[in-house]
Amino acid sequence: MTKYGALAGLLLIILGLNAPVRAQNRNITGSITLAKDGSALPGVSVLVKGTAIGTITNLEGQYTIAVPGGTHVLVYSFIGLETQEITVGGGRSVVNVLMEESQTELAQVVVTGYHQLQRRDVIGSITSLKSDKFKDLPVTGFDQALQGQAAGVQVSQSSGTPGGGIAIRIRGNTSISASNRPLFIVDGTPVFDGRVSGRDFGGQNDNSLAVVNPNDIESVEVLKDASAKAIYGSRGANGVVIITTKRGKNNKTTITADVQRGIVELIGKPKLMNSTELVELQREAALAGGSNPDMMGLIAGVTDLVDTDWISEVLRRGILQQYQVAAAGGNEKTRFYLSGNVRDEEGVQLNNRFTRYTGSLNLDHAANTKLKFGANINVSMTQNDRVKGDNFLDGVYSGAIKSLPYYSPYDEQGRLYVPNDPNYAEFPNFNPVGQALLPRFRTYGLKMIAGANVDIELARDIKLRTKVSMDYNNSEEDQYEPSTTAIGGYLASVGGKGYGVYLTSTLYTLVNSNVLTYYKAFGEGHQLNLLLGNEIIHSQERSSDVSGRLFPSDQFTYISSAGVVDAGGSFYSQSGLMSYFGEAKYDFNEKYYLSGTARFDGSSRFGRSRRYGFFPSVSAGWRLSQEPFLESLAFLDDLKLRGSYGFTGNERIGNFQYLGTWASVTYNGNTGVSPNRLPNNQLQWERTREANLGVDAAFWDGRVKVTADVYHNLTDNLLFAEPIPLTTGYSSIQGNIGQVANKGIELSIATENLTGDLKWTTDLNVTHNQNLVRLLANGDTLYRGYTADGVGSTNAVLEGQPLGTFWGLQFLGVDPATGDALYEDLNGDGKISPDDGQVIGNAQPKLYGGLTNRFSWNGIDLSVFFHFMYGNKVLNLTNATLLNAGTDLENNQSKAALRRWRQEGDVTDVPRYELGNTYNNYHSSRFLEDGSFLRLKNVALGYTLPEAWVRKVGLQRARIFVSGNNIWTLKRYSGVDPEVSTLDGSTVSQGIDFFTLPQVKTIQGGFTLSF
């Protein structure tokens, strides 16, 4: 109650302040136009300097202002334009003004939360990325485009799968169980990110952000500290990414056509044994294990007559193409942006393809100066032909990498080997070429982001914006695995006659927000901005699935023809958030800044006693460069110190986690109930306390710009399912116990090295983040990741270590006398057991960042972009199979196995091979490698044709370009790509390479034409 009372009181104060000033006045009138194209500028603020007298221009760009007698200075300002001050003598009554678009970055518009600011006035930690920075990158989604571009933003692509998952972490990982993904806002609408589809493909997921066309994006803002994020309250702890799409401008219509085409191939291939090498190794292993290799069919010179390079068999060079037409324009009253785009990317794996169609329409209409409307519609449709991989034996790349080279994909007639053929490799090997070509794994995606808003000027300086918007995501998975595939033909429980699945999934968010803003300038240089708002978010999740088997033949591929339809389901759930928020900003002479933000959230995910959370922040800024004592430093353009402190939250856990519940189970086809979850009424938000100190500086006419931030964040009340002994009848209880800290330094430097005909600019950003689990319930160690031979799990979460910690035995090398692996006997009990497991490394980098150099000369532009990561470890879990010391003989081995121990005295790091011996393949630091890399991420060379030429053919602008992505990588990792992550999106088990498809290299060319 008290809270709302305070809000109402504040409103009264605002209204009270709005009493008009009256004196003996004269009127000054005039019109304001944009210098570039002469278009009228509505909404420009006109202020009599040093007074509270002001107005704004009408739709035709005209204004009338009543000023007291005498000489005054009129200040004309508009966001994104250079502010002008004009001294008006006593006799002048008409002042027309031409305004210029601002050239300096300080005046550029930054979208923050529910409103906009000039960069100059930002006191939070916000990184902006304009679309021209990623226009030549062959990215599917804007999340990819952020990689290496922003300090504090770590972007990792989980694999080379088109349309696949991207892990984004802003200022480190804050949570163990709740999501670590930032909040994504597109044109004011919080959008769903991550996977939509239901079926597991072995590790790699689809990515709903890949469905948003990056070419429609004007700018991306990353909000990083509490001052910027607290307005998003319970959803802000992981950072907020705000995407603003392009909108029409008040000028003549421009039509732009973009064409891009390119080729895609894998950045490298794993080094695997050929048949002869493998047969020799397997014979050795069989003999050592007491088996007769001849009886097992391992005969040198016979078995190895076939030698298949499986990786080459399943890969291809893909074609990437993208076409876009966009039109933008408008007049004083109505502006529009319209675009259509088709993108088609063939994956490097056979039959893997991602096609996307998008259309968008943004409209702005001003009915009069007091009433405006806006609408945005963004529709995308995708068709994703997927293939299995990673942890799936019947995957394509994952199957090929381990397939035995002495089998062949095709028989003598060129027909694919399929299950039950005499020369089919059988479980656990399947024909990966067949697995690529024969099944149908088609996912149809639909994403719509749509919104409409009304802006009303309730009174001078008070505006209300009401917005209703939605984010709608749908996927339909249409799948059939014929009798010639592993699931459809081999798996006994399916029945060997084909397997069809159809799944639908819809994720839907409806948002209503109402925001009041108040702006007041008063006295000498005092400016006050107030914002009050509320927001209601309602999300729904709906899904259904059905599967059928026993098809008459492989010509019948839909479930209507299935002999048995014995599995299906449907699901519905909803969640909601109801919030109030406010912000007050004050500055004096653009020198001293003070602001406070708070959000009050109620969430359906928590029980009554813990339903509401309050997330405040305060921040302050001081522009030292305005101070007299620094004005003498001519080289210093701008110097601003910023500090912020506040709280944000994370509520992204599943629904109903606070209830003690029983769920339905079956017994002999009848349904009963079984305990499902323990109750926890006290379950609540994760809360992150954030402190940030930053400095922005610009020197030598903006030729050197530096932004540096240090931060220290502490997340407590960590949400997680605390594992408890199974003797309780449960395996875990949802709790809020634990703390994770992130502290770090971010540095961005932008320089203009050459400014003549030949221009050269450099952007560098570097981030160091230190992540630490400070506290866990009962000091427990949580074991996560894959199960690991002989030691439990590949990953652990424990106090004093970062998230993403690798667990295992410490490998001490190979005993030259016996060839056996040596492990550290940590507890000294004379044997190697899971009790000897220990921390063996972690997946988080010590340092990461990007370096971009851009050159331009006479219409030629060149950009060279490096991305790097340093100090992270990668778990090469693939080698637990490909360098398995003879545990089994079902898989091809890495060339590294040529180094294996073979006789007494051999000094090597690869143990001897003995069939059935699991000890030498225990999970240990043997599989952990340095994952540091420096990657030439992109080189783009473009040429903008001289305007004189293109005018002749009726064009405004024409540019051609070629661009290459992932050209070169410097690494120590023995696998192909240290950037991959088999558990797409995982935090506690990040950085594991488990038969994961490496990144792809893309070479593309294209052109842009503007009419």
Next chain:
Amino acid sequence: MFSNCLNKIGKACLLAVMLGSVHGCREILEPPPVDLLVDELVLTGPADIEPVRLGLYNALRSFGSTTIMAGDFTADYIQHNGTFTDYNELGNKNLTAANGAVAALWGGIYGAVYIANFIEENIGQVSKVTQDEKDVLLAEARFCRGYAYFIAAYTFGDVPLVTTTDVQTNRNIPRTSKEDILAFVLEDYEAALADLPDLWDANSREVNKQFATRNAVRAALARYYLYGKDWINAEKYATELINTGRQSLDSSYVTVITTEFDSETIFEVAYGNTSGDDPGTSSTGLNNLLVGRREVIPSNNFVLQLLTNNAGTRTATIRFNSSNQQGNDNGWTVTKYGTPDQSNNNITLFRLAETYLIRAEARAQQGKITGTGGALADVNVLRIRAKAPLANFSTQANALTVIEQERLYELAFEGHRWFDLRRTERVQAVMSAFSPNWSSKFELWPVPQGEIQRNPALQGSQNPGY
């Protein structure tokens, strides 16, 4: 504070221009669960009895497959042929405390114990249900709990004795001696025997075999006393059971393998056949492990024994396919657990053939070897059914040898071998001959690593050798 949502909206009329029309507050912040039942509503009235009862049997079923892993995969019947480490460890006799099957069995046992305890604690408060109905459900709960603890005691040795649903108590609970656990089992069994019906439904064989009956308790008691070397009681309960005549041997051994709810089954935990209720491709599903993935195949040693004359038609327990025979794979597959289509994916916990073998062994131990009431007659009942040559022995030592072998032919892959070898103290001899990796520590399964880590009272009390 904000006690009433609507009130809040009313006062915020200026801000909430569209709020009321979009969604009500209660709908936004308190959506009802759609597929969950909250604790307080689980067992309150007559309609709740059946769902909870099915939950109990579901929990019992959940450790059916892992019990078979303990009994057969730990022993000399199998070799590993796949990619899962859990079964590699079992096949190659490298079992560790981190093994997933170990945790799955332990978790399954205590899952069943939880529901049984829940029923015991709550059954008194259920309204509109007769005392008889309450007694029967409690008897079923106690039978399931007794069986769970029986498997626990013989697999892990001393285990925590959980008798309440209180989480705080059960999080920090030490091991209780195997003797005390077994005494608790006996109490449960005897209580169940008093209150369970002989038949659930005179017209449905399926119902009578998928739920516990008095004969199921007798079978459990016969096994209990056999393991406890109380030969008189073992014989007594076996004879009582056989004499009820409610079960009779199938005429053909193949029926045992291919048919559910066949006439000799006393109690089997059941999966549905025409619904999604099947063990499917879960990592502990027996059909998936033995037939689908062939993670686990019969060992050469086992195959050779089942191919002898004395096994008779029981060789149908395994089948050969030459296309599988490559590398280390001998081409043989265990057939006892079929797919939903084959309608034999249930797991039999007790069947009449075992009862005959229990009685034969109990009689042999008492020196009753030949003649009516002798061990030989019981063994030959099974030989005749298997169309195998009749057994012939006259000394106690010979009788016990033949019975051990007969259990191999008859009961393979039904979860007995490792338990049998241990109670007859033959485990060291048989297993050392089978695998060089065998050591005496494998006479018990380890306590799961996670339990030791999470339950303070278990710290430092791992089974020897692990």
